[in-house]
Each structure stands twice: as structure tokens, then as C-alpha cells.
Amino acid sequence: MAAGASTMPASHGAPVDVPQPPKELERIPLVANQRSFGWISNRIASLCEDRAPIWWWVLFVPSVLMLGMLMFMISYQVSTGVGVWGNMRPVMWAWDIVNFVWWIGIGHAGTLISAILFLLRQRWRTGVNRAAEAMTIFAVMCAGIYPALHVGRAWYDWWLFPIPNSNSIWPQFRSPLMWDVFAVSTYFTVSVLFWYMGLIPDLAVMRDRAKTRARQFLYGLFALGWTGSNRHWSNYEKAYLILAGLSTPLVLSVHSIVSLDFSVSQLPGWHTTIFPPYFVAGAVFSGFGMVLSLLIPLRSMFKLQDLITMRHIDVMCKVTLATGSIVGYSYLMEFLIAWYSGNPNERFHFINRALGPYQWAWFFMIGCNALVPQVFWFKKVRQNLLLIFIVSILVNVGMWFERFVIIVISLYRDFLPSSWSYYHPTWVDICTYIGTFGLFFTCFLLFIRFLPMIAISEVKGVTPQSDPHHPLGGAKVLEVEHD
Amino acid sequence: MKSAPHVEPSNGRAYWRGLDELAGTPEFRQFVEREFPEGASEWADPVSRRQFVRLMSASFLLAGLGVAGSGCRRPVERIEPFGQMPENYVHGVPEMYATAMPTRTGAIPVVARSNDGRPTKVEGNALFPGSNGGTDRYAQASVLDLYDPDRARHFKQGQFVTTPAAAMDFLAGLARQSAARSGQGLCFLSEASTSPSRRRLQEVVSAKYPNARWFSYDPLGLEVHRRAASQAFGQSVTPLWEFDKADVVLALDCDFLGSEDDVHNHIRRFAEKRQIETPAGSLNRLYTVEGVMSLTGFNADHRLRVPSSAVVEVAKALLAEIQKGSPSTVNSGTPQLPAEVDPRWITECAKDLAANRGRSLVVAGQRQPLAVHLLAHAMNAALGNLGKTVSFIPAPQSGEGTLEQLAGALNGGQVETLVILHANPVYNAPADLDWAKVQRKAHTVVRLGYYEDETSEFCDWHLPATHYLESWGDAQTTDGTWVPIQPLIAPLFGGWTELEVLARLAAAPVTAPYEIVRETFAGLKGIQDVEAAWRKFLHDGFLAGSASKAIEVKLDANVVGQALNGPSAGAPSRDSLEVVFQRDYSVDDGRYNNNGWLQEMPDPVTKLTWDNAVLLSHKTARRLGVSNLDVVEVKLGGRSVRGPVWVQPGQADYTVALALGYGKPKPGRVGYQTGFDVYPLRTSQAPSIASGATLTKTAATYPLSCTQHHWSMEGRPIVREVNLDQYREHPEFAKEEMEQEEHLPVESPLYPNPFNELKKHGIHQWGMAIDLNRCVGCSACMMACQSENNVPIVGKDQVARSREMHWLRIDRYYSGPPNQSGSFTYKADEDQQYEPWLANPQVVTQPMLCQHCEAAPCENVCPVNATSHDAEGLNVMTYNRCVGTRYCSNNCPYKVRRFNFFDYNKRPLNHLYLGPLAKRPPEEIELAKMVKNPQVTVRMRGVMEKCTYCLQRIEQAKIAQKVKARDSGDVVVPEGTFTTACAQACPAGAIVFGNLKDPNSRVSKLKSLDRNYPVLQTLLTKPRTTYLAKVRNPNPAMPDYDKAGPFTFQNYEKKMGNPFIEHPVEGRKGAE
Secondary structure, three states: OOOOOOOOOHHHOOOOOOOOOOHHHOOOOOOHHHOOHHHHHHHHHHHHHOOOOHHHHHHHHHHHHHHHHHHHHHHHHHHHOHHHOOOOOOOOOOHHHHHHHHHHHHOOHHHHHHHHHHHOOOHHHHHOHHHHHHHHHHHHHHHHHHHHHOOOOHHHHHHHOOOOOOOOOOOOOOOHHHHHHHHHHHHHHHHHHHHHHHHHHHHHHHHHHOOOHHHHHHHHHHHOOOOOOHHHHHHHHHHHHHHHHHHHHHHHHHHHHHHHHHHOOOOOOOOOOOHHHHHHHHHHHHHHHHHHHHHHHHHHHOOOOOOOOHHHHHHHHHHHHHHHHHHHHHHHHHHHHHHHHOOHHHHHHHHHHHHOOOHHHHHHHHHHHHHHHHHHHOHHHHHOHHHHHHHHHHHHHHHHHHHHHHHHHHHHOOOOHHHOOOOOOOHHHHHHHHHHHHHHHHHHHHHHHHOOOOOHHHHHHOOHHHOOOOOOOOOOHHHHHHO | OOOOOOOOOOOOOOOOOOHHHHHOOHHHHHHHHOOOOOOOOOOOOHHHHHHHHHHHHHHHHHHHHHHHHOOOOOOOOOOOOOOOOOOOOOOOOOEEEEEEEEOOOOEEEEEEEEEOOEEEEEEEOOOOOOOOOOOOHHHHHHHHHHOOOOEOOOEEEOOEEEOHHHHHHHHHHHHHHHHHOOOOOEEEEEOOOOOHHHHHHHHHHHHHOOOOEEEEOOOOOOOHHHHHHHHHHOOOEEEEEOHHHOOEEEEEOOOOOOOOOOHHHHHHHHHHOOOOOOOOOOOOEEEEEEOOOOHHHHOOOEEEEOOHHHHHHHHHHHHHHHHOOOOOOOOOOOOOOOOOOOHHHHHHHHHHHHHOOOOEEEEEOOOOOHHHHHHHHHHHHHOOOEOOOEEEEEOOOOOOEOHHHHHHHHHOOOOOEEEEEOOOHHHHOOHHHOHHHHHOOOOEEEEEEOEOOHHHHOOOEEEEEOOHHHOOEEEEOOOOOEEEEOOOOOOOOOOEOHHHHHHHHOOOOOOOHHHHHHHHHHOOOOOOOHHHHHHHHHHHOOOOOOOOOOEOOOOOHHHHHHHOOOOOOOOOEOOEEEEEEEOEOOOEOOOOOOOHHHHHOOOOOOOEEOOOOEEEOHHHHHHHOOOOOEEEEEEEOOEEEEEEEEEOOOOOOOEEEEEOOOOOOOOOOOOOOOOOOOHHHOOOOOOOEEEEEEEEEEEEEOOOEEOOOOOEOOOOOOOOEEEHHHHHHOOOOOOOHHHOHHHOOOOOOOOOOOOHHHHHHOOOOEEEEEEOOOOOOOOHHHHHHHHHOOOOOOOHHHHHOOOOOOOOEEEEEEEOOOOOOOOOOOOOHHHHHHOHHHOOOEEEEEEEOOOOEOOOHHHHHOOOOOEEEOOOOOEEEOHHHOOOOOHHHHHOOOOOOEEOOOOOOOOOHHHHHHHHHOOOOHHHHHHHHHOOOOOOOOOOOOOEEOOOOOHHHHHHHHHHHHHHHHHHOOOOOOOOOOOOHHHHHOOOOOEEEEEOOOOOOHHHHHHOOOOEEOOOHHHOOOEOEEEEOEEEOOOOOOOOOOOOOOHHHHHHHHHHOOHHHHOOHHHHHHHO
16 A cells, blocks of 8 residues: 555556655645545544453553542532632632643643634644544533532532522622633533534444444434435534634633633732733643643554654644743743732732742743743654653643642732741542543543544545545546446 | 133124224224223232332432431421510520629629520620720630530539539538538638638638638739738738829739730720820830740830849849939849840830839739739839829738648648639649649548549549539629629539538538628628619629729838849750740630630730640750750659740740640540640749750650741731831821832722712711720630631631631731841741741731721622622621632632631531531530520531621611611611620720711721721722721830831831832822
8 A cells, every 4th residue: 555646546547647746845644654535434433343452441440440539539528528628728729720720721722623723724633633622521521520519518509500590699790700600611512512513424434334233323323314415514514614613712712711710809920911811822732732642642552643643743742832932921921010010919929939938839830831842842852752742741730830820829828928828738639630530531531432533534534535636536437437 | 810801692682882892903802801901000020010119219218318418408497486485585685694704813894695595795894994895815715614515514422423412411411520520620722712702601611610721722823913012011902003094114024915814904904005096195115024925025115035034133123223313222132134135225214114203113923923023012112103003902811821731731631621612733733742642631522623624533522613604603803893793594514603512511501602692792881772782783793882992002121122132043044944834825724725715716926726835935946956846845853744846936045935724634625635734844832933944856746736827027018017206207107108009000999899889878887997006916806706706616627727717816927127037038937937037026916807898809709699798888798698619718818708618516626527427416516506696697618707897786786776766767876886796805995896977986086097097908999997007105215226117117118118208298199
């Protein structure tokens, strides 16, 4: 199959001469090795059809155990009280909200890749969008646990929704927490819809390939009677475009609104107008970090190097570099604003961030977020999977510390020094956080086992064969004769 | 049971029941075959039936679990109406009774509130002459002791529970036996008391059993004041300090604002002189000489830090200086001043005192030896203060022996029967007496005690004592006024009073305490209509005009001179440390060890809760190589105790301060494992100040729960203070100069108040003003708030996690010279102990509670509207609605919101982490319920709470006024009808609450003063609680006088620039 760019594959019969473009104009193909449609379908669908590899079980069992731990931690916290966490006064929000914002941030890459890059016609998105979207959904699920459970009386969470009631009591619409409820639930709903929309043609593929009744039935149920007719495709493309249009502002709004949780307060370190863009950049940054962390090992374990190529990884590294630099710039800006504002509390806060007792957290943040990603300026680094993997992990660590810095460091020393106190997490904080990884990885591992983790139909769309104007593409008469 | 096929006979006419039968359809055939119609068949399949039953039982089980877990059920509440309505009972309306809380040297006249027969709150009796309704923290917390589940509940003979009747028989037998031997071998050990009835009964007993002997013991030795005065003036008198008449006060290690007795009176009188409303006004001046930081040291204008043992030398020097020029009357000897004392301090202080002849006052502290007291009397005499700022009233001559004498008698085998009334010598007797062993030498020991404590273990009989809120009694306040002690409730566990025991022992015909007290009262001279006078006595809570008349005294100079001849103690050093035993601000001498409110009340000085500590100065700790929380062993005279170190700013070097009252060997469940016992170090020779101790570090550390980790104000204008001369020059300093406006051009509030318009029409606008000049930091307000508002205690572990629930806290800030205290700002809070500026800091205290911001940051961010504003300017909290996001607390710049992290009321505090698995014993909960104020919701876990300005009191006052107004429409609550619990309890009158709409209300007037300022003004939260800036009154002639102002001001200046120079008022006014 390893034919050169200038000849057709042997199955296409007589070779066609394709004029070579000049070297500098040569495009790196999005699917390497000129894989055929059949190969793509086989490769991706077989991941869900073959026996689960051993490494899958090795990852899945601990994930489920961790999920069990999460369940235990949640029941312990709800039955006993928020006090099982380390939260205290003045640090009334700590790991709960840190982890919420962290997971929500991770949940940004998926929709960004699938919606914004779709609208911008970035065709490379097809290789990674499905997995990234799934990651988004699971990350938002992990995030959603925290605001629901961090409250003192979780059984009254529904009071945050504007549900008509006999006392005519409404939520307080001035509160950013209220906006959060809308923002996150909308984002989650649209993300799920968008993800599911994209899955329909592939579910039909799975249905058609299914060998057992159960698989036929279930994939068939969710494929919604997809036949691949022109009318289906036409409706599908329109709906996909509309959903992409709907999701695009959501990508920007969710984290903007999450950042308003802080900006709307008057705490030095929270009360700042820079937060919405800074949070969105940070979210995209951490989201791409997480996509890289997930796809680099998956790609080699599932042997998907032809579909998730080095070019994909290169592009994602560049996005990481760009957003990381925005985040670094924001860190600098915060200091500038604090100095320029002349507000003594603000100035104290930022010096205290860098020099106070929580200095170590601040250095972690600066190091991992602003400095480490700068290595992506070098092409050699962008080609070294191990280095990229390490950097992507550090990005996620750094972004966790960013939220820690913003939330805990702003809270623990505010206006009246008499209330200052140092925050320590408890084992429940830590186990709950680890537990959310259990939830995330359980869902993600189930996803890669049962759903096509790469959009089969979309990847086919970016192969040369699917382009009627491409010498390799179009419905050739020859093909009909031969196949 | 299938039916046989239905076959019609074929002959004869065929009848059919329906067309179906005629047609012979399969449906019909099936219908005929079936016993029951379709859908109504019997479920004959045994397997499925079993399955069904199994499923049903499983679902019932689950439903049952759900109910049992009660996650989804509200608790069942029963309303039980009265079968017969008690007379004069109005449901929900509390009743107030005048009574008094007895102390060792007097009594605090109080009004106790009874809700449905339960005493729930104690307030000062404002009718009492001179009182402003203020009390101290012990009185406020005393109501909790009444419901202490660990109180002695049983009459016990040895270890066995017996009946009151048996105890009565025993006492009757003892009375017969004593009568036969005319009291030979009968000894009494009691605590000091001012009860006239007890005095009368003691006389009865002594008359009946002439050989009986009386002893009295108080580990603090509070009677030293009377003893010293009696010696100095040659007659049995007790001094009465009148700080409200003194312009200059010198306190010689005398914590009259904190740990002396009768502190609420001292604070009230002192605060009178601390009030300044215009720049023309005047302030008193307080000089303090002390070795251990105290509340009095906090409030001093000049504080001289010397070891407690050197106070006598300073006093000598001062006396010599005061007497200079005048014909010397007392030979004060040659004072050996500690090296660090600047002689100018002595001369200038003496000059200042002398310049205020008759308007100055010198007081000596309870733990100082007799000599210092005599020197103080000599100084007062020399300054012409006798009868002016300190008066003397006759004190009853006490013929009681000391504990040492009793020990001698016991050792001598002279004691047959020992009757111990209240005292707890096994715990708190001097260690050299080896009391536990000595006490056993008595044949029979009878104990009347509130707890089954250490002493009860070594007694043959234990009789449970009553609380003062459940017993009849009487007492005399420090000025000699008679006050009644009347019960609000029948003894919960059937205890006896002292009077009852004495009466039974005397085989008196009358043993009911009520009768005894009334008889004593009837015996008073000058009472005509006993019944009317008695009723008025009980109603008012005191007998008007019964105060002792001050008598003229004359100093016996020789006595003073002789007393000064003792050898002077050498200066303490690294290898010979000085140990000072302190009365604890929370647990006194240990009597409140099981009182959760007091245990959790942060020590006003150290801010430690639940523990005492080995207090050391910064330098001592550095030299000894120890730091906070290190467990050290303090060795003194072959005895040793172990405790954690706490660096206390302002303490004299090489002294060790140890608070009494902790580490009880037999504590209750609240006092369990709190602190360490320091009584084993105390000897009868050196009961309060001992020298020659050594300190060694052990490998262990011990956690301490401190409520305030950061000690400095960081130059922020939170507490604004200047010196008097600065104030006179810039009267509006707090309002104009220090408000930081020029640093922050904020124009309008971030969170505008939706009720701004409504407020204009409201007839009440509540507000509070707190005068920082009057507040001494005594913490009575904290206890009052806890009692009034059902504020739970959370336990040591939770305090360590900064989760204490006090709605009102007292912030305490230390400040040092700005050049020394600049570098530590960004360090960890624990590192402050290593900072040199801590050696001798200035201190400010500030009560901090919900500020009721008009533009409240908390309200805007609550997603469920649980905290909102009302039209009267209150920031109100709807507990029912709160889901507990805690956002309000994050956004509260004052951090006054408190979150219920656990079910503190429902769970035992040591099992909070077990959640629903931890159950508080029902009997404990039932008792704990009784102390709750029914007008205030008891909050569950997961909700936020905070100061409400005692909303329940506001509403009650409004309703009462509406009832009174009828159709007149005069529904404005008049000034002075009510106030908040904190304001009511404040003996200094520092907290003033009222209606801002009324321009003549006290609070409106205070808010119009120059010194009025809101904390964190720049945030434009427009708080309803404002503060009156502090004005210090240092003496410009003193060596430690600083023209640049107090340290806090200098630190502010260093950070923000000098407000008087850089931002002149005129210039900015023009720019506006």
C-alpha cells in the first residue's frame, strides 16, 4: 500500500499521472499513508469490536475503584457536613471550587475544537474532535459534582434553579452563582447534543457492522435510522453547522461566567476585569493540555498514528503555546494593574502572592503555565512525543495551581489581618479529587471501548479520495468496474 | 384448578349466550376455559409469587431505610398544650427576675430571664445604683453551668448513690454528735462569700458548737486587698477604687480591667474617664507596671515591663519619688530598680501623679505581695487620694483560718469531721501541703460541691450543690449593698445550698433556704414593714441604701515601713526563671473548666481557646531555643509541669506565666483534656510569684487553638488612633485624613442597596457605634452574644481550623515601631513570634461583628436570596433559605459570617467527623436544649449565620410599642427601651445601639462625632456599625512618649504617608 504520491493505489487499475506540486507548497496530508476509506472504517470501528486490550482492563479496574471512592467521599461529605473538607474561614472555598474551575477549564478544548475550528474550516480538527468532545463532557460532569456538593445543604440544590413554587421565591439573579448554573448546564447540554449529533453517522456504521443482536439494537437505536441518504446528509450538515454556531459563544461564555464568580466579588485578587478573557485563554490552554495528555498515549496504544498524525500534535502544541503565552501575559498584567491602580489592598495581595506563605503555589503556577510551554517554540520539542506529554501534564498541574492561587491565596489574607489564616486540605479533599479522575477515566475508557473515538465519516471527508477535484478523489468509473 | 370443558348437550334446542358462543370463536373458548377473566387470574406460579414477595419486601426495606436514615424527613415536632394554664403565664413572653451572682468578694446584681421556666440569659441589673447594666464574662456564661450535664446529681456516701433523706439523717446525726462534743473536732472549709445569711448561720453554728473551727481558702487570695488595707490603716476595711474620679491611674501589676474581682465595676468607672467627645474634652491616663501582658496593660498609656517580682522595687522608687519634697512619712527603703527601667519613667510618672493630688489613684494587684499593696496605700495617702479616689468601707472581721492552718490541724489529728463547702482543695491547694493525703486524716469528710471533682474522690459524703439560679441566698456587693439571690427554677438535680447544709448541721428549726434568707433580712436594722421591704428587695434585686458608709482612715506608716524590710528577689535570668501564676480569663481558678462557652472564648490577651500555655517573652523563647507549641518542662523547687510554649508579646523577659484552672485530673466532658495543671508547681510560700524555675525543651509539640493568627494590623487604618495632642490639632483625623480616599477613587458602591428608597420612609433605622476608647477588650459582649443567640461551641479541633462560631469577636492587634515591624508582613503568621518588635508592643482591641452594610457585598452574591436587606437597614439572614454556598462569607470584607460546617448542636464535639454515626446522648441534648433562647432559631449544619443586631429584641420592642401605641400611631420605639445583648453586657458602655432615624438618640449623636468612622471605608459598603477612633493619652514628659503618635498610626504613616501633611483637609475639600 505504500505507494508514492504520484501513483494511484494498485486497486484503481491503470495509474494516473498526478503532477507533483512544488516542495514548499506540498501539504502534509491529514491522514497519513494514504489510507483508504475501508481501512479508516476498519481501523476505528475495530477498536470497539475487538476484544479489549489488556492495558484497557489495567486502566479500567482502578478507574472504577476510584469512582467507588468518589461515591464514598460524596456520601460521607453529604451525610456529615462540609467540615470534612479543609474549608474554613476565611477560605470558604478551596479545593471544591478549585477543582470545579479546573475541570470546567479542561472541558473547554472539546467544544472549541469541534465548534470554533469547524466554523474556521480547520480541517485538522477531524482527527481529534470526537475524543476531545467526549473529554469535554466527562470533564464537565466531574466539574458539575463540585458546585452541587460543596454547598452546606446539597439536598436543596434545586433552589438554585428558577422553579415556580408556592412561595414565589426565586433565585437571586444578581448572583454570579446563579449565572453559573445557567452557563454550565447550557454548556453541558449543548456539548452533549453536539457530540451526539456528530456521532449519528458513525453509530450507523457501527450498527451496520454489528454482529450481535444487542449491538445491532443499541447502535441502531441511537443511530436514529440513519441511512446515509443525501437528504440525511444535507440535514445533518445544516444541523451540525447550527450547533457549531450555538456552541461557539458558549465556549467563550462558560468560563467567562465562571470567572465572574470571582470578578463580581470585591476581594483583591478576584475583583478584576481581566478575568473573562484570561479565564477563557487558560481554559483552552488546560483543555489542550488534557487532549494532548490523553491522545498521545492512546494514539500509540491503539495504533492510530495515521489518523492522529504528528501534524495534529504539532498544531495542538502551537495552540498550547499561544494560550499559555496569553495566560503568562495575564499574570504580568495583573501585577501591572495592581501597581497602577494604587489600591493598597490590591498591591498587598499581589506581593503576598509572590512572597507570602503560599509562594510555592505561585511559583508552581508561573513555572508550569508561563514558562514551561515556551519550549514549544522549538520544532524539535513539538516532534518529541515524550516531551510533549510531560509538558501537557505540567500544563494541567500548573492550571490547577492557577485556580488554587486565585481562590485560596486571595481568600486567606484579605482586608482584616485578624481573620487571616492558613488553609490545609484534608484527606477527604484529596480523595474526592482523585475520585473525580475515577469518574472521568471510567467514562472515557467506556467511551473508547464502545463508541468510535475518531469521527469516521469526518476523517474520510478530509482524505484526498473524498475531494472530487483531487486527482485521487471523486467517483471514478474505473473504480466501479473494478470493485 | 382448571374448570372442566364446558360442553352443551347436543340434543334439544341450542341456546347461546352471545354471538361469540354461536360463532364458536377461539376467544370465547378461552373465556370458558379460564376460571377468571383475563387480567384477573390468580398468580399460581409459585416462583413468580416468591419473586414478587421478595421484591416487595426489598422495596419496603429500602423505604424503611430511607425513613430511618431520615435524610428526607423533617424531625417530628410535638406541640403539647398545658393541661392547666399556670397563673400569669403568657406564652412566649419571658419573665425577668432580679437576682445576683455571688462572687468571692462581692456579688454581681443581675436580672435573669426565664423562658417558660428555664433561665436562659443573665443581664446586669441596670436599676442597681451606679450600674449601667454591664456584667462580666463569668456572669454571662454562668447560665450554661446550670445545665451542665456533668454537675453532681447524686447524694453519695463514698462511691455509692444514696438518697437525700439518708444525707439528712447523716447531717442530723452529725449535729447530735457535734452537740454532744460541743463541736470538738468539727472543722469547716469554705470559699470566701459575702452572704449575710451564711455569716449568720456561721455564728449560729459557732454558738452551738463553740469548739468548731472555720477555715477558708481561695487559691487566688483575693482577700489580700482587705488584708492589706486592714493592716495599713489599723482597722478592718476594704478598699473601693473609684476610677471615675481619677485622672491618673497607676496600676502596680493590677489587672483591674481583667482578672481582679468586681471587674465590671472597674471597667465601667474607668471607661467613664475614657470618654472624649470633643477635642476640648479630657482623658484619664493609665500607667501600668507589670510583668505579664494583661487587659490593663492593653489599655495603658504607659506600660512599664518589669518582672512581676520587681514591681515592688518600682513601687518603692515611685513612693520615694512621690514623697520627695514632702516630709517623708514612710521609709520606702532603697529601691533596687531593674536595670532596664529608665529612671525618668519613675520620676515623670511620680510627677504626673503628684500633679493630680486627690485625682490620682494607685492600685496594686491581687497576685502581688502584701508589701506592694501597702506601698500603694502609702502612695495614695501621700497623694491625698484617700477618701477621694479610693474609699474604705468596713469589712466584717473574719475569724476564719487559712488552709495551711487546717492542714496543720489535720496533721495534728485534731479533725474528726471536715465539712468542705464548695472549695476544691485536692485540685487547687498548694502542692507542698499534699492535700489529698492530708485530707484523709479526718475521720469523716463531708463535701458540698457543684461537681463530683477531685476533692469529692476523697470524701465520705458528697452532697450536690445548687446553682445560684436555682437556689435562695443573699450576698453583698463590693460596696456592701444587700442583694438577694432568688431561684428561677427548682433545683434540676435536687441539690442543696450552703445555707441548707449549715442549717441542718446546726440542727436549726428552719432549714429552707428561703426562710433562712428572709429571716436574715428581717433581722436587718431599720426595716419597718418587713413584708413590703422584702418584696421590694426581691423585685429590685437590691436593698436601696444598704451600701456601707465609707469611713475615714489614717495610714499607719510604721506598718508599711516594716513590711518593706523583706529581702528583694534577684532579677530573673535564663537559669532562674520567674513563674507567675495567673487567674485565667476564661476558667478563673478552674471553676469554669467545664463551661464550654468560656473554654471556647478566646483568652482576651493570647486569643488561645481551650488551653493554657507556658507564656514566654520573645527574648526568653529565643534564648531558651523554644518556639510556639514546643512542649517544655517547667521545674520549680523539685516539682515540674509540662505545657506548650506560647510567645506572649509584652511579657517581661525570663518570666513564665502559667494560667491556673486547666488540666483538671477529674474533668467534665467539656473540660476533658484541656490545658495542663499548674497547681502542682504552686507552694504556700509562693502562691502567685515564684522564682528559681528552669525550663527545658522536650521533643514533643502540642497543638494550640488560637483564634487570631496574625498579630499586626499591617498599617491599615482598621483601628484608627492618635495621641490626644494630635487629636486636638486634627479633630477630624479619623474621618478625613485616614480614609484613604485619595488612594482610591471609588465613586459609588459596588453593590447598591435595593432598599435605599424605602429607607427614607422607615421610622426605624438601626445602627451601632462602638467607642474604641472605652472598649477594654474584656469579652463580656462575646459571652452575652453567645448566650442570647444560641451560638454553638465547636470544640478545640474546629477552632484550630478557624471554624469558631462567635458572631461577635474581639480583634486584638499588636503594634511596634515601624522601623522594626516592616519586614515580616509577607511571612507566615507563625513567624511573627520571631519578630523583635514583639518585645513591648502597643495593643488595640476592636469588637468585630456584622457591620450591617447598607451596600452589602454579601447580599448581592447569594444565589438563593438567603441574605437580604430590610427596610430598617438590617442585613437579615434567612436560615431556612440558606443552602450554604458560603459565597457571602468570601465576599464579606469583615469576615464576620459564620458557617455551620457540622451539626454542632446535634453531635458530640469529639465525634463531629462521624456525622450521623455520632449520636449525642439524649439526656445531654435535653439539657443543652434548655439553655437555648427560644426566640432565636437553632441553626443546623450547612447554613451561614451572623450577627442580626439581636433582631428578636428589635421585633419584641416594636411589637410592645405597637401594643402600647394602640390608635395613637406612636409606633416609634423610644430610645432606651431595649438594646442588643452585647451593648447591654458591655460594662464600659462602649457599644451603643439605637435608632439612627432619631437625631437625638445616643447612637446618632455618637455617629456625628469627629471620631466616628466606618472600617474599610474605601469599599463604600456603608456599614451601619461604625467605630469611634481611639485617642491615647500619653504623657509628653515620659521617656517612652512618641510625638509621631501611636505605633499603629506610625505604621499607617509609613505605608500611606502622613495624612496630616500630605493630604490637608482644606486642599481636598476644594478639589471636590
